[in-house]
Amino acid sequence: SQTIHQWPATLVQPVGSPLSLECTVEGTSNPNLYWYRQAAGRGLQLLFYSVGIGQISSEVPQNLSASRPQDRQFILSSKKLLLSDSGFYLCAWNGEAPYNEQFFGPGTRLTVL
Amino acid sequence: ILNVEQSPQSLHVQEGDSTNFTCSFPSSNFYALHWYRWETAKSPEALFVMTLNGDEKKKGRISATLNTKEGYSYLYIKGSQPEDSATYLCALKTSYDKVIFGPGTSLSVIP
Numbered sequence: 529s530q531t532i533h534q535w536p537a538t539l540v541q542p543v544g545s546p547l548s549l550e551c552t553v554e555g556t557s558n559p560n561l562y563w564y565r566q567a568a569g570r571g572l573q574l575l576f577y578s579v580g581i582g583q584i585s586s587e588v589p590q591n592l593s594a595s596r597p598q599d600r601q602f603i604l605s606s607k608k609l610l611l612s613d614s615g616f617y618l619c620a621w622n623g624e625a626p627y628n629e630q631f632f633g634p635g636t637r638l639t640v641l
Numbered sequence: 642i643l644n645v646e647q648s649p650q651s652l653h654v655q656e657g658d659s660t661n662f663t664c665s666f667p668s669s670n671f672y673a674l675h676w677y678r679w680e681t682a683k684s685p686e687a688l689f690v691m692t693l694n695g696d697e698k699k700k701g702r703i704s705a706t707l708n709t710k711e712g713y714s715y716l717y718i719k720g721s722q723p724e725d726s727a728t729y730l731c732a733l734k735t736s737y738d739k740v741i742f743g744p745g746t747s748l749s750v751i752p
Contacts, residue, residue, distance in 0.1 A: 564742075571744030572685075572730065618684065627673040627692060628734060632684035 530555035534619050534633035541640055547592075547606040549636050551619030554600065559621040561602040562630065563594055567615040578602060614640045643667055645733050645743035653749045654721050661717045662746040664731030668712035673734040676705055676716055679745070680727040688716075688729075721750040 531554045541547060553559050563575040574587045576594035584594050591610050595603045602619055616637050620630040646665045654660050666674065673692045679685040689698040694709040702719045718725055728745040735741070 562740075572742040574740070574742070623687070627675075627690045628738075628740070629675045629687040629690050630677075630685070630732070630740060631687070634684055 530559075530621070530631065532619060532621060532631060532633040534617075534636055536636060537634065538637045539639070541609050541638065543611055543640055544608045547604070547609050547613070547638070549604040549617055549619075549638075551602040551604075551633055552600055553602075553621050556600070556621065558599055560628075561596065562620040562622075563602065563604050564618040564620060564632075565615045566618070567612075572618070576604070609640045611640050614638055643670070643733065643735065643739070643741050645731060645741050647729075647731060647743040647746050649746060650744070651747040651749070653751060656721060656723060656750055656752050658721050658750075659717065659719045660721055660748070661715050662729060662748075664714045664716070664743055666712050666714075666731075666733040666741075666743075668709055670735040670737060671709050671712075671733065672736045674707055674709075674714050675732040675734065675740070676714070677730040677732065678727045679730055685730055716746075718748075721748075723750045723752050726750045 533552045560579050562577045564572045566572050578584050578596045592606050616635050618635045619633040622628045648663050676688040677685040689705045691707040696707040698705050704717045707714045726749050728747045730745045732740050732742045
């Protein structure tokens with residue numbers, strides 16, 4: 529069965545520091561992968577999605593970037609964190625076509641101080 | 642810009658009460674509607690995937706209906722229990738492969 533891992537689980541970082549969040553998927557190949565963020569008091573916002581190695585689509589302009597160096601690895605990064613980057617970050621992959629419900633990782637709680 | 646809305650934003654009910662909430666979405670470019678339950682300190686988990694107008698799905702005490710022509714889906718919980726407390730998310734999958742989440746309805750069931 530497929531599983532999805534994220535780390536770290538929680539992170540407290542100062543403003544201006546870099547960020548790297550990692551997501552890996554097991555039990556599937558060539559998955560579509562997604563990064564979502566839930567900011568305090570808000571809904572789930574799609575940040576990036578990837579249909580394959582090196583292929584990244586950005587949904588909203590922001591302070592973050594994503595990379596997919598391997599088939600089952602998806603990384604979310606920032607060079608300099610802002611206070612507004614605080615939130616709960618979820619990685620997800622697509623279920624089977626054609627309806628593609630999302631399967632989520634355990635998430636990372638990021639607090640930028 | 643496609644927008645998925647959910648109401649109410651939050652809900653407090655007594656144990657044993659039945660409840661329902663709404664997901665509204667644009668009916669153009671509809672492909673599928675997903676419902677998720679998101680419990681505190683856990684990841685969202687898919688409850689239902691609905692695709693056809695008039696679809697009704699059921700899982701235990703939870704059921705959902707879909708109206709693609711008017712662009713809404715209802716989620717019903719019969720005889721709410723404290724373990725039903727969670728945020729319920731709906732998401733629209735469009736015909737051009739985008740998944741757009743609503744803001745969620747936060748349900749608290751008071752024992």
